[in-house]
Amino acid sequence: MQTELSRKLGVEHAVFGFTPFPAVAAAISRAGGFGVLGAVRYTVPDDLERDLDWLDAHADGRPYGLDVVMPAKKVEGVTEADVEAMIPEAHRRFVRDTLAAHGVPELAEGEASGWRITGWMEQVARSQLDVAFDHPIRLLAGALGAPPADVVARAHDRDIPVAALAGSARHAVKHRDAGIDIVVAQGYEAGGHTGEIATMVLTPEIVDAVDPLPVLAAGGIGSGAQVAAALTLGAQGVWLGSIWLTTTEADLHSPALTRKLLAAGSGDTVRSRALTGKPARQLRTAWTDAWDDPAGPGTLPMPLQGLLVAEAVSRIQKYEVEPLLGTPVGQIVGRMTAERSVQAVVDDLTRGFEQAVDRINRIAGRSGR
C-alpha cells in the first residue's frame, strides 16, 4: 500500500491515523502507518510537552504528526470571559435543566472541566506549536482548515508538510492557495466536523481540483476494502480517526462509552451542532436530540456552543450518564464491534486491502500478480 506520498513521508502503509491519545499515535506509527496526535485537548503546553516526549520515546523513530485547531477567523484580544458573556441565559438554563432531568451530578468543588474551549483559541494553538516544533513532528495538520500563513511558513522552514481538512473542492482550492501541501478530503460520513458531500463524490472531486497536490480520503474508512476504494478514487492515502477509539491503546476513561461505541450501528450517528456550534458527526444521544429538537433553544455558533457545553460534557463523561454519553465518531462505528490492538487494526486493514485488490482484479479479468 505505497503511494508517492507514503514513500515521501517514509511510512510503510498510506494509512494516517488521527487520535487524541499518544499511545494510539505511537502504536499506529510503529505498525507502519502515520500517527497524528490531536492537540486540541492540551490547554497547558507542559502537558503536550510531556506527551510528545513520551511519543518520541515510544514511536521507535517512526514519523508522526500533530493536528492543531486554529480557527480561520482570527480573534484579537478576546478573552474566554468575553466569550462567556455572549452566551444567553436561556441557553445556560437549558443546559442545567437537561442535566438535571438526567440526574447528572455536579463536578467536585475546584475540579476543572476536562475539555475546555480554550484549546480552540488561536493563542493556545500557537503555544502548542511552540512546543511541537521542538519535537521531530513530520506533519502538521489543521482540522478546521489551513493554519495562518506564518504558521505554514514556520512548518515549511522545518521541512514539515502541512495538511488541512476540506469538505468541498472550493475549500480544498483555498487550502492549496494558502500553501497547504496535503488536503484531507473529509466526507459527510466522517466523525467530527464534516460537510454534506460524501467521500465517494468528494475524494475524486478534490483530487481533480488540487492536482498535483496529494489528497487523503477521510470518512467511511474502517476496513481494507474501504482503504482500497478510497485509493482507487485517486487518494494517495487514507485518514482514519474513529476506528482507533475502541483500540486497547485508547484511553476513553469510560467503559460505558466504549460499550456504546461497540454496540452502535452505522445509523446511530448524527451530524449535529451540539458539541461545537458547527456540524460534527457524533453518536446520537439524548444530548444531541435535545439540542437538535426544534422545541429547544437550538445551538449557538462556534465558539459559544463549545464553551457553553464544556463543563456539561465533562460531567456527562465523568459520571458516565449513559443516555447523554457520546463522542465524535463516523458512520464506520457500525464495524467497531470488538476492542482490538492498533496492530490488529492495521493488520486487518492491510489484509483486507490485498483481498479487495484481488477482487477488483478478478472483476477486471486481470491476474493481478
Place this chain on the structure above:
Amino acid sequence: MQTELSRKLGVEHAVFGFTPFPAVAAAISRAGGFGVLGAVRYTVPDDLERDLDWLDAHADGRPYGLDVVMPAKKVEGVTEADVEAMIPEAHRRFVRDTLAAHGVPELAEGEASGWRITGWMEQVARSQLDVAFDHPIRLLAGALGAPPADVVARAHDRDIPVAALAGSARHAVKHRDAGIDIVVAQGYEAGGHTGEIATMVLTPEIVDAVDPLPVLAAGGIGSGAQVAAALTLGAQGVWLGSIWLTTTEADLHSPALTRKLLAAGSGDTVRSRALTGKPARQLRTAWTDAWDDPAGPGTLPMPLQGLLVAEAVSRIQKYEVEPLLGTPVGQIVGRMTAERSVQAVVDDLTRGFEQAVDRINRIAGRSGR
C-alpha cells in the same frame, strides 16, 4: 468489468442504468450495460405498452429491466379523491402562494398534469406489471423496497430476478427474507429516495448482511473510478441513475433544466421531503427551500405531499420557472458538465474503470496484467 451477476444476466459491463426514458434504457443495454426503465410515470398501461414495444425494437435483443414503485403498505379501497381530501387547506394555500410569488402560469384548461401520484398506487403498479410481463424484461426492480410476495412469485415463475433498493442493512435483510434476488444499496449521496448512510459505508455493510445475494452499489457513482471503488467494496455491479439525465438520448422536455443540471455542483443538491413526503435527494431550488423552511407549513407524509405538489411541479416544469425548477439527482451532478451520448458515458465509465484498476495495482505493487 465482469461479475458473477453480470455474467448471469448476460451483460458485458456490470453497469445498471435506471432511467425514465426508453431511449436511454435501450442505449444503455446496446452499450453493454443493463438498462432499467422506470415505470412510475406511466399512469396509463397503453403508454407503457407502447414504450416497451419501442424498447424491444431498439435494445438489439440485449437484456433490460423495469423498475416499479409499489408502496410497502397496502392501501385497500382508497381512491385518489380520498387521499386528496386529507390534504389541509393551509398546505394548498402555501402551494398557490409560492407559485404566485414566482409568477408561475396556470396550466391550460383541461391540460393534464404530467406527473401524477397515481403512479405510486399499488393498482397502477399492478397494471404496469400486467403489461411488462408480456415483454422480455430480465429484471424487476422495486424503488421503494420489496414488491408484494405474489409479484415476486410472478416474476420468479418467469425466471425474472427481483431487485429492491435498501438504505440500511436492516432493510436489505428484510428484502432477502422477502425472496428478493438482488439488493441495490442506495447511499446517502444518491438521487431520489435515500437514507443517511453513505455508499462507502453502506455497500460493504449490505454485502456482508445479505451474503451470498448480489448487491448493486448506488449513489455517488458517475465515473469509472467510482465504479471501480464500488466493486472494490464488494458490490457485484453499480446502479446509476443521475448520470443519464444529461445524455443526448434523455428527454427532459426542458432546456432550462438541462442547463441547471450541467451547471450544478456536488453541493447543489438537498435531501428534501418536498417532492414525495419521504426524503429524496434533488436539486436544491427555491421550491425545496420553501418546503424546508421552518417558517413554512412543512411537508406532508407520502403519498399526500406528492399529490399536493403534482400539478405545481408540472407547471414549474412546463413553464421552466428557473428558480423553482428541479429534479431528483445525486451528488454526482457536479461531474455532469456536458451533454454526451449514452455510449460516450459508458465508454468513459469502462475506460476510467481500467485506469482506476491500473492505479490500485500500482499502489499494491502488482503488475495488474
